[in-house]
Amino acid sequence: MNRNKQTPSRESVTTIAQDGSRNFLRPADVRGKYTLLRRISAILLILIYVSLPWIPINGYPAVFLDIADRRFHLFGLTLAAEDLWILFFFITGLGFLLFLVTSLFGRIWCGWACPQTVFLEHVFRRVERWIEGPAKKQKELDAMEWCPEKVTKRLLKHGIYIILAGMIAHLFLSYFITVDILFSWLSEGPASHPRAFVFMLFMTGVLYFNFSWFREQLCLIICPYGRLQSALIDDDSVVIGYDEIRGEPRGRKKRARKAPESSEADQIFQEGDCIDCHRCVSVCPTGIDIRQGLQMECIGCSNCVDACNEVMDKIGRPRGLVRYDSLNGLSGKKHKIIRPRLFLYFALMSFGIAAFAISVTHVKPGNLGVSRMTGTPFFVSDGSIRNQFNLRLINKRNQPATFSVEAVSEQEGLSTAGFEGSITVAPMQEIVRPYVILLPKEKYDGPFPLTIQVNGQPGDFTVSREVEFLGPDPRLLREDMELQFGGDS
Numbered sequence: 001m002n003r004n005k006q007t008p009s010r011e012s013v014t015t016i017a018q019d020g021s022r023n024f025l026r027p028a029d030v031r032g033k034y035t036l037l038r039r040i041s042a043i044l045l046i047l048i049y050v051s052l053p054w055i056p057i058n059g060y061p062a063v064f065l066d067i068a069d070r071r072f073h074l075f076g077l078t079l080a081a082e083d084l085w086i087l088f089f090f091i092t093g094l095g096f097l098l099f100l101v102t103s104l105f106g107r108i109w110c111g112w113a114c115p116q117t118v119f120l121e122h123v124f125r126r127v128e129r130w131i132e133g134p135a136k137k138q139k140e141l142d143a144m145e146w147c148p149e150k151v152t153k154r155l156l157k158h159g160i161y162i163i164l165a166g167m168i169a170h171l172f173l174s175y176f177i178t179v180d181i182l183f184s185w186l187s188e189g190p191a192s193h194p195r196a197f198v199f200m201l202f203m204t205g206v207l208y209f210n211f212s213w214f215r216e217q218l219c220l221i222i223c224p225y226g227r228l229q230s231a232l233i234d235d236d237s238v239v240i241g242y243d244e245i246r247g248e249p250r251g252r253k254k255r256a257r258k259a260p261e262s263s264e265a266d267q268i269f270q271e272g273d274c275i276d277c278h279r280c281v282s283v284c285p286t287g288i289d290i291r292q293g294l295q296m297e298c299i300g301c302s303n304c305v306d307a308c309n310e311v312m313d314k315i316g317r318p319r320g321l322v323r324y325d326s327l328n329g330l331s332g333k334k335h336k337i338i339r340p341r342l343f344l345y346f347a348l349m350s351f352g353i354a355a356f357a358i359s360v361t362h363v364k365p366g367n368l369g370v371s372r373m374t375g376t377p378f379f380v381s382d383g384s385i386r387n388q389f390n391l392r393l394i395n396k397r398n399q400p401a402t403f404s405v406e407a408v409s410e411q412e413g414l415s416t417a418g419f420e421g422s423i424t425v426a427p428m429q430e431i432v433r434p435y436v437i438l439l440p441k442e443k444y445d446g447p448f449p450l451t452i453q454v455n456g457q458p459g460d461f462t463v464s465r466e467v468e469f470l471g472p473d474p475r476l477l478r479e480d481m482e483l484q485f486g487g488d489s
């Protein structure tokens with residue numbers, strides 16, 4: 001597979017061989033402080049991802065995106081489709097939080113929390129290492145002719161990959177239909193829910209393709225975040241970098257095993273601490289050489305930090321030749337944490353979160369939709385002018401709600417028909433009915449505004465919509481009435 005294997009350079013992508021074929025990476029395993037912390041954080045994130053559809057809050061899963069009924073349940077908050085505008089503020093706040101974090105700590109999201117990295121590095125690659133062994137053995141297996149051992153290992157690995165991809169796809173679906181419905185659909189079989197079955201097959205296929213073959217290409221080719229990096233970070237952002245001052249000139253050296261702190265050892269290393277062992281390159285999941293500086297391909301996974309620390313321990317030199325530091329820190333300059341752009345990102349993030357929090361408190365448990373009936377905008381008959389509307393009363397909560405409807409206006413003489421008394425709407429349901437507003441002809445002096453108001457319980461809320469009461473030209477109406485009145489006399 002590794003035909004035309006290339007040395008990482010800033011001019012080309014390591015994962016594309018010189019003949020244009022894919023150079024499939026087999027990153028070496030690494031141990032160390034950051035690897036351990038990342039594994040703990042990955043396990044926690046996977047637990048959260050798996051458990052959210054199972055945890056009930058206010059009668060619904062903690063996260064339930066009920067697209068079929070256009071209701072979205074988020075940690076006890078229920079939003080109807082018409083309330084989704086408030087998520088704009090939330091997403092804006094999160095976006096600026098990501099800007100702030102990136103500006104402070106580079107691509108920490110990619111290396112520590114992105115689902116692509118979490119599942120690839122901590123699930124799929126673990127399975128691969130368990131079945132095929134470390135990177136060296138994997139490369140040997142790649143180069144091996146097809147034989148019973150290779151067929152068995154590949155079948156086992158890809159079989160487990162397909163099962164894992166299927167499990168992730170089903171878990172993903174449970175966010176949209178709930179776990180209970182997922183299990184009931186599974187027990188009823190694919191023939192009862194063919195569309196869901198096809199969707200699951202497609203999702204499983206996409207996930208399997210991504211985690212078994214596409215892998216780091218998603219970060220390099222598809223994800224826009226890596227490209228944003230250069231705009232979001234500056235020389236004071238903490239990134240993963242190589243200390244060139246300390247490391248260069250690089251090269252293989254004698255070990256200072258016996259007396260690492262001695263002057264002899266200092267002499268040995270006066271050329272630079274990097275022994276050019278390429279260990280930092282061999283563990284990199286995107287195939288780059290961090291010693292060439294910060295690159296778009298770096299996902300900030302910290303593998304190279306742990307790998308180089310391991311090497312430094314072995315050769316008796318201080319850790320941190322590759323480390324978390326700012327570009328200024330790595331080049332020996334003063335490092336500033338507080339910068340103007342942080343205030344800007346913080347202010348924008350706070351605005352988004354505050355606007356979201358305020359909007360949430362204004363979300364009403366019910367809603368009202370008003371539309372004028374199609375056809376003639378008004379009718380004149382039996383001494384009255386009639387305007388007809390369709391009213392949609394929506395109960396957004398998971399308990400029955402009662403509504404009372406009234407038409408509010410300064411105009412005297414209005415009467416209504418269609419929503420007398422209080423109306424009960426079942427949980428998460430809506431009622432659509434005609435609502436007629438009448439005005440005696442003699443009281444009409446031209447179009448006027450009026451408010452259709454709904455008072456709802458529980459929650460004691462009011463929702464209103466402004467409409468206009470329409471009728472014929474008042475002069476024609478008067479003439480008509482005079483004629484009629486004269487004729488009667």
Ligand code: SF4
Binds near residue numbers: 274277281307
């Ligand atoms: S792991 Fe450290 S010593 Fe080895 S090549 Fe990389 S930077 Fe140099």
Ligand code: SF4
Binds near residue numbers: 240280289297303305
């Ligand atoms: S350069 Fe280091 S931090 Fe960046 S992706 Fe490679 S191993 Fe991870």
